[in-house]
Amino acid sequence: MIPGTSPRTGPGAGPGTNTADDVLGAVLPLEVEGDLDPLMDRIGDARVVLIGEASHGTHEYYAWRAALTRRLIAERGFSFVAVEGDWPDCRRVGRSVTLEPGSPRDPREVLDAYERWPTWMWANEETAKFCRWLRDRNADLPPGERAGFYGLDVYSLWESLRAVVDHVAEHRPEHLEAALDAYGCFEPHGEDPREYGWNTALVPEGCRDEVLALLTELRRPAEPGDTRDPAELFDARQNAEVAAGAERYYRAMLDGGPESWNIRDVHMADTLGRLMEFHGGTPPDGEGKAVVWAHNTHVGDARGTDMAEAGMVSLGQLARDRHGRDETVVVGFAGGPGEVVAAPRWGGPMEVVHAPAPAPGSLEALLAESELHRGLFIVPPEPDKPHFLTDTLGHRAIGVVYDPDRDRRQYVPTRVADRYDALCWFRATSELTPLHLEAAGRGELETLPSGV
Incomplete structure (x- = not known):
């Protein structure tokens, strides 16, 4: 079960009145890379930007996350990208993108060598395209100014x-x-x-x-x-x-219970802090600037969901507390129906499956009813916000294991304005492109919560 979901209550709906007009009145366009300008303005001088995904197998989430990250590195001097991946595997990618002596010239080659299930999370064309861009950009910079790539x-x-x-x-x-x-x-x-x-x-x-x-x-x-x-x-x-x-x-x-989840997210937050310190510049900077790629359930602030009631913390929550609310920006993703890469069971082979239309009463259903194709929502600073940003609404979370027939169990009760600083919406989604097929393997043991 995804954290915060309840088979008894389903996606649920908050107490406010939410209409398509509310959605359309708050949305910003998100069709071309230049449409990220308002989000870049919101990020400002922040030192930590956490960018999520509502599944580990959707092209739009990976592609737009990469687009935002390219701008953060090129225009704002961010020091590194840290992802929800293993340290040794990602370190090999990092050596390639920073042109360390003896490392492969093509980071796609390193990603294609990933063996730990689920390989498609990072061994995919979308990640390879970004890493090739990063290596090409780093090639024109002195070693001390090259942006890294790490696993958390x-x-x-x-x-x-x-x-x-x-x-x-x-x-x-x-x-x-x-x-x-x-x-x-x-x-x-x-x-x-x-x-x-x-x-x-x-x-x-x-x-x-x-x-x-x-x-x-x-x-x-x-x-x-x-x-x-x-x-x-x-x-x-x-x-x-x-x-x-x-x-x-x-x-x-x-x-069982939240302890294993908390150990994992605290470890990721600790690793992030060490990387920022390692990449620290001269005063007054003191710390490097970090982009984080992970599932919404990690980058979002758990206090904006019922995860907190279950005793769970999240990487986004810890980043806000440790690095400061003004220094930390959290970007979530949401999508409607479409194709997604996932497995039918833990350790099983990858499949392309169809995520159905979102459950009635959910955040995704409300956004879909507006007939908005794509859109960017930036949480306004004013206390008087649209109800759909402050009400508790089910927010779909698809992990590496996904059964479309049980989709109604895949929703995290969420107050968007508390969980994120911005949200990217895609009414229709498509599957990402894995670099290779994989047979069922042992992988890592599934724990609470599953698949993220």
Whole structure:
């Protein structure tokens, strides 16, 4: 179940009177890239822009998110893009787009090598096109001014541990014993998160001590005069942070409830903060400027939904609290019927499925009734806002697992004005284009909430 949905209440509708005229009176055009100008004005000097998606398989969300990001990098000097993806995989993409020595010349080649299910989230033509643009732009800049590409997520426990062992064996042999102890603790579980989760249910401490010892070693600052590459040192530390976060995540996931979700989003928020600090410029800037790509359920402020009532936090909420409301802008996406790439079950093969017309009473149904093809809504600062921005309305959220026959369960009760600073709407949507087909694989274990 997507967070905040309730099979008892369905999408629901708020208490206000919402009409097509209200929608048409508040909308801005969204047909060409220049129509993003009002949103660029709203972003202003913000240092964190979180850009969502209402599914992990819709072309329009990926394409317009990339268009906005290109402008933020080219016109506002944003330092990097951080996505809802694994750190090691995205680090390889980042090396390519920043032209690091020995990296592939074409980032599409790196994306096409993604193997972890669901590969289509990032191994798609839309992401490849953006990354090629980013590499081409970076090629004309000195290394210190090139925009990076990183992963924020917590899943890559074994990959990150292997990366740490390789790094310390070559560059920091004084920490090799701690790295091998951590890796050796996980080795009996055969790289199976389910097995590790079940085993730690019987032995609650799991491999916690080994991972924390490794993390303590790698968190120590470099000595003055250390000539090692700061990016490689940061990479090693971040892989250790991923291992620590993943260990907590896998221990918590079998218990249900919000803890595993919160561990994941707090990890993403912590990673974002470290990246901003790492990309910090000279005073008074102090921090790099970040663009975040993730599902609406992550980038939106949980306090604008009933996720908060369930004890859940979100990356967008944490970003607003940590970096300041004036420094943070959240952009959500919504769409009507159309094709979407998703899987019928966790770990299953990708399919192109049809998302039906939105459920009556939902935000999407209201926007569709206006017959608006596309549109941009920017939440006004005035307290007197259109009711559809302040009422609680169901807001569709499609994850990597999706059953159109159960679409009415896919709605998060949402107050748009509290959850986002802006919303992009598409009345009809189409599927994104995966780089390759994939067979069913183990992937990562599904936890609450599913598919996001």
